[in-house]
Amino acid sequence: MSIRRQLALYLGCLMVVILSGNLWLNIHNFKLHFEEQLQSRADETATTFALSLSHSAQTKDDATLKSMVDVIFDRGHFSLVKFESTQNGAIIERAATEPTDVPMWFQRWMKLQPGFAQTEVLDGWQQFGQLSLVVHNKTSYEELWQLVKAECAWFLLMTLLVVYSMRLLLNWLLQPLKQIEHLAEKLSLNQFVHIHDTPKSKEVYSLVQAMNHLSDRLQASFLAHGQTVQKLQYDAYHDNLTQVLNTKGWDQYLYDWMQHEQFAPGWIALLHLENLMLLNDQHGKAMLDELLSQLALQLKTDSALSHEHVGIARTSGGDFWLFSPDPLDSQFKNRIEAIHDSLKRLSLVQQYNAKFYFVAMPVHEPQEPASLKHQLDLLLQRSKAEQKSLLIGATESHPLTNWVEWQQRLNAALEDEAIQLFAQPLFDDTHNVIQKEVHCRLIEEGEEPLMAGYFWPMVDKLNLSQAFDRLVIRHWLRVFEQDESNPDKFTGKWVLNISGKSLNDPSFRQWFSEKLKPKQLQSLIIECSEYTLAHVTVKTQMWLHEMVGLGMRLSVDHVGTSGKSFGFLASFPIYQGKIERRYIRNIDQQKDSAFFVSGMIQVFQTQGALCFAEGVEQQAEIDVLTQLGIDGLMGFALGTPTPLDVPSASVMAHQIDQD
Template sequence: MFASSYNSLLVLFSLLVAILAAYTALDMAGRISSAPGRAAHWWLAGGAVAMGTGIWSMHFIGMLAFSLPIPLGYDPAITALSLLIAIASSAFALWLVGRNELPSSRLFCGALLMGAGIVAMHYTGMAAMRMAPGIRYIPSLFILSVVIAIVASGAALWIAFNLRRVSPLVRPLRAAAAVVMGFAIVGMHYTGMAAAQFPLGSVCGAARDGVNAGWLALVIIVVTLAVLAIALIVSVLDLRLESRTSMLAISLAEANQELTYLALHDNLTKLPNRLLLEDRVDRAIQSANRENNRFALMFMDLDGFKTVNDAYGHHIGDLLLVEVAQRIGANVRSEDTIARMGGDEFVLLAGVAEPADAATLADKVLTAIQEPFQVAGRELRISTSIGIAMYPGDGDHQGDLLTNADAAMYHAKSLGRNVYCFFEASMNAHVHEQLQLVQDLRSALVRHELILQYQPKFTAPNGPVIGVEALVRWSHPTRGLIAPDRFIPLAEKTGLIVPIGEWVLDEACRQISEWRTAGHWDWTMAVNLSALQFSHASLIQTVREALERYSLEPHCLTLEVTESTAMRDADASLRILQQLHDMGVRISIDDFGTGYSSLLYLKRLPASELKIDRGFVRDLTSDTEDAAIVSAIVALGQTLNLNIVAEGVETAAQRDFLTRLGCDSLQGFLLGCPMSADDLMEALSQDNVPNDAT
């Protein structure tokens, strides 16, 4: 037998190629199992080529490392066949580990088929030498090489299947497993080579017309390493792309989840919003119909919230709403739904057995909201009005229930607020009328339906006229003249009072400018400011622009602010009133005596006038308490050097009494009722100002 030898360097290279091929196989198995759809087929094809080429290259480099004392060569066709066998075996292995499961029976059959493929590749490659006489094999070593191939294949399949998922330790484990598999593959190859015997006188038939082994080793090594490197690089890049895509998908899912939450919840209080509430009411209706039970829908509107918002700003208002939401939530059951409808409106969906249970729950909420709130270092007090609609009975659909609960809430407000009220069918008509009135009011300014009437103000006791007070009226196209007490509260609730107030101020300045041009230089124009208008950020600028627009001297304009508005936030009021005073505008404290004033603040207010409320004047001659109050107000005003105006003078006795007390000016139906500018001028020209209430 010929004595054989091995090139140590090529043997080492064969081992390295085997390890690299094993690692590539493990990595490809992971890519195939995680790739979606058609991508898995492309990874299977590419992985089979890379893995098969790697295993075949290890085998061929090992054969190139083998030398005999005769020239050797390799038949190209048979060599190519052995490569195809390696690729086919690799494709089968990768397909097998790409399945969702790998039971023992499938693992055993796979190991037999893959082991047979590797054995076939090896011995086909040996046959490419075309030895004559043929190669003899030692039976025991031949069988051992087959066993090693099958066992190594089974181990490789099991390892590849279990290491295909991405995890923090998967790459170190794959590297360690690749080393083990590489040694197993090399062990099978060199066991098979050891089984081969070459009789003396043997000739290699492929030595003359086959592929020369001298340069083939280098080409195979370079090409194989390139193929395996490209496969690994593509796999790593794809893995990174997949990882980034996965992170992006996770971020997108989280964003979608957050958007869904925001779409169904109020951003400020984190309570369910109208959309989610309507869904839950629909579900509650279905459940009530199915299980024959009842539930209550409570519509809540905060009393006094707008005042807080206007006086302290939207930031404090928002903080108060959050506190209200938390307090309501703490006083209802976890299975109940409390939602914010917007602004200062909340809705409570509660499962109750009887209306009495709903009343008990409403009482609990009323009591909770009445307790003072501590917000940003301020103690704030508000209340709430609650309208209750019951199901079944007060509506068949969620829209009807919400509408009816809202109607009941408005009725509760009309009863004095801080109460609850159950829905009754008659309430809808009133609510619809109010809603229609609000809609009409929104268009009143555009359609020029608002008008001003002017009530003269006289020097006590009988004149002359020293000025007028502008009073807004609404000339509705179908309802006729609407009194302020019907539409001003709606305007304040909806915020329309601000543009209406700006129009009143502008029109009053236009009219007084016209009168002054006509010769009434000593007249003043008094304009009432609502609480919302007084605290509005644009007030100072609006007043300044109105005066400039009509070239008016500021002292001819008197702005009337109610005592309660001025005292709500005394420090803030002082700043606003001081700016108006510095501008030259006169300030009148209206409805004096009806609120609670601190004399410390009152003497600091830059007011020029106190206006006694008509409530004290009405019973002045018959009620000694009212007389005492009016006397005290007059004395206080005189002490503070303020002009004293009494409104609501309707009788001669009232006029005489107020004159004796020392009132400077009088205003009321006895002396002159509110009238249009033209009627007022006509009455004055006739020197016959109306003195009755007609």
């Protein structure tokens, strides 16, 4: 039993005892009062009546005496009126008992003493008789019965008021204890909150302060643990000198990128520093490290690269690998040449005559990572043989490599709304579908819809991201409106990916705020990559807080890929996070990945956010993630994307206003 209930029980019993004692005392006083009234009436009446009877008793007028006794008795106040003459022994008596509606148990309980008076009838010093009166207590019982009922009703009313008031008072006084209990439950779930209401009691106030301090200390400890996990994971997959991917990180990046659902066209390159040993011998390791760092920095900041998705790695010595998503239009070679030229112009390259070879080739379709590496090695050998510092492999024929053709095709898709939405389910730890992530695919006439990985890089290059994001949202609104009329509708959350360019555009934010209704916002989760959140504007950040206040939720995916400390995520109203699939793949065999994922789960749960895993493809991965305490899972091992039935724009024109 809780302290509040125990106190309520004890205090309630105490108040009932006190009120019961007060009730008994009042009833006892009522009884004494009525008995005094009865006795007083008897005494007064006997004295007065005896004086009235003295003359008739002296003349021995029995008829008058009897008449006077009858008059007194017929008033109904007396149960006995008796006159006994001392001269002739005559007795005049009237006696009767009148019924009453008062219960017999009450009469037996109260036992009112009737008023009894006996006096002598005198004339001077001469005695004529004796008068006896007994006051009838019928009226007193009835009045006392009514008073006792009223007193009991008042007692019950006061008992209820006192008990209820005591309950409210205890709830108010002991509210901090309930908050402390709630705080302890949150701490057990690694959710660190504060008790903001200041208790009035000194002891409870000290306890609340101690619990708040404990919450702060545990939160700091878990955040420090998360930062340590992040650093260890970062070190495991990144080169210490250049802070780009190392061999292990590059292998995982390339493997994940070449997956069918993840793939986007682009070009892959290898930068090989030829005279590495000579430079080291001539100028020392410090200069060589500075040169390698300068090369890596140039690759990480070159404007010709899409840095949100680009992969850069240093695998050994002076070898740098690069994969850049690219529409592979007629100008992609010029972009590669621009990168090569910017590397040649580096100060240390020119100062120390560093010699390097830069080879690249386009990648139109997913290929085995080992095959890509082998082809680049062959290109490198050819580049050395031909003494060319830049060599680009032959471009394979592909139907969608022309810039103008892409622009025409994407504009036509926007005009015709030629997209199709797919939904991939996300499951909680009990295998229930709690969310559906919406994927956009481009409709191909006579072919399967083209996945976003193939056409979105060109959407980004042509600055059409905002237009496509609006189109996707309009299509989703149609799905949502259609689903509302379905009795078996999906009741979970919908997840939509929004590009950083759209979020940073004020006109898009205004359109979004006006377009979506509160009910739609409450069913929606906007998802952005960790890289996107790291580069949003302050106004975008404020807008996200505003939208979350209206019911929308914010999700961050590709966690662990931006290279930034997780601390920056604390400034966003994060509802959930998704760990990048590269850390999920073969997690049952990768202890460092399991350690990283465990740390991320704790970091998100510490902030009161959910933590999900994406890209789950094996049952062994599911088992490990479940043991680590993951909140949800998504991947082909659980469910593949399925098309959403979207009614045509003409059918829905009267329901959805066109942009």
